[in-house]
Amino acid sequence: MDEPLRTHSRRWLLSRGLAAGAAVTVPVTLGALPASAALATVDMEQVLLACQVDPPKPNSDLTPGAAPHANIVEQALRAEGLLAAAQVDGHYGVATLSAYAAWQRSLGFTGIDANGVPGRTSLTALGSGRFTVTNLVTAGSRTDSYGGMRVNTRTANMLRAADQLVSSSIVLTQGSYTSDNPDSAGTHDGGGVVDIRVINLTTTQRWELVRALRTVGFAAWLRTPSDGFAYHIHANAISDPDMSRTGRDQVNDYYFGRNGLANNAADNTPQQYRVPLTWWERYQRG
Incomplete structure (x- = not known):
């Protein structure tokens, strides 16, 4: 669920020149949008639905309602060099799970926090300059x-x-x-x-x-x-x-x-x- 690594996430932001609490100006990088452009919106609830429903499917059928949000996440993973262009299709299958797990590991997450299922911290980080995240989901305390x-x-x-x-x-x-x-x-x-x-x-x-x-x-x-x-x-x-x-x-x-x-x-x-x-x-x- 990513949240246990908030301290690391802060270091990740600082490494990109973003001070905690400061106004954020996102640089234009591969896959990012100019500051003046409207960002896409990703519904985390819908992405999580796709994470559960899509991987076991015998084909690449899309999950109604979830596919557009999964596609935006896949575009961002593609921009990070973690997902092949052919896999940017709105189907959150095993390739997308693997790519997202690689993204989580790049942020320092391990174990269950790098399972390929978006958590609040990693999804927000992936969306920086690309999309905003709505309908956040968190598991809360594991104990x-x-x-x-x-x-x-x-x-x-x-x-x-x-x-x-x-x-x-x-x-x-x-x-x-x-x-x-x-x-x-x-x-x-x-x-x-x-x-x-x-x-x-x-x-x-x-x-x-x-x-x-x-x-x-x-x-x-x-x-x-x-x-x-x-x-x-x-x-x-x-x-x-x-x-x-x-x-x-x-x-x-x-x-x-x-x-x-x-x-x-x-x-x-x-x-x-x-x-x-x-x-x-x-x-x-x-």
């Missing part, structure tokens, strides 16, 4: 918790909001930023992914909880013994910038009405418990 389980602040806020929509209480059996459970296939390695206890809930309550989680912006499924699991709900906070690659691939599955499992079967959620795809920031705006 927050919900019911004693580690999650980031964004995920904790989403769980609290979902909890207000149901009569039962949300109890986590697995949090985020953990690789303790090999059955999770790496989905919990990053942020935004949790498992929720449902053993004490009725069938109706389980599905109502799935609907509540989806309402606030989770890709959520009820896992059952027929799936090879004990009963629980698996939920991915859509557009979490810290989410692992396997977690993001499950968001792709959710987007296309699949179950998020290796068999790629159709989502078995009853129609009355489904909601249109959304994410936390959009939900908050109402």
Whole structure:
């Protein structure tokens, strides 16, 4: 999510002659616009959507609404010499992920902060002189918790909001930023992914909880013994910038009405418990 490296980002700006708090005059460089020209606008929420939905696609189909914003980011990566011209197509696929990760590393980011998914700091830096960023998304603290389980602040806020929509209480059996459970296939390695206890809930309550989680912006499924699991709900906070690659691939599955499992079967959620795809920031705006 980039934010832990604010100090480095300040050094990055200083290395370009920009003092903190000073008026900024952007020099005209490759890919930059004259100061008098209007800058393009990049919606970070839409770029993050493309980051999740596009890479697992078997082709280069565009994601409606997200493609124009992904294209502007790709143009900037091309201007930095990190992306081939043929890949500037509005499809935020694996080539764009790799190019953006290289951009993050050039700013000094490592690990999860160089995963190819734009964070607030790196996207703003890439846009300097090229585009402005709207609808910023941040995961918040990575050491927050919900019911004693580690999650980031964004995920904790989403769980609290979902909890207000149901009569039962949300109890986590697995949090985020953990690789303790090999059955999770790496989905919990990053942020935004949790498992929720449902053993004490009725069938109706389980599905109502799935609907509540989806309402606030989770890709959520009820896992059952027929799936090879004990009963629980698996939920991915859509557009979490810290989410692992396997977690993001499950968001792709959710987007296309699949179950998020290796068999790629159709989502078995009853129609009355489904909601249109959304994410936390959009939900908050109402």
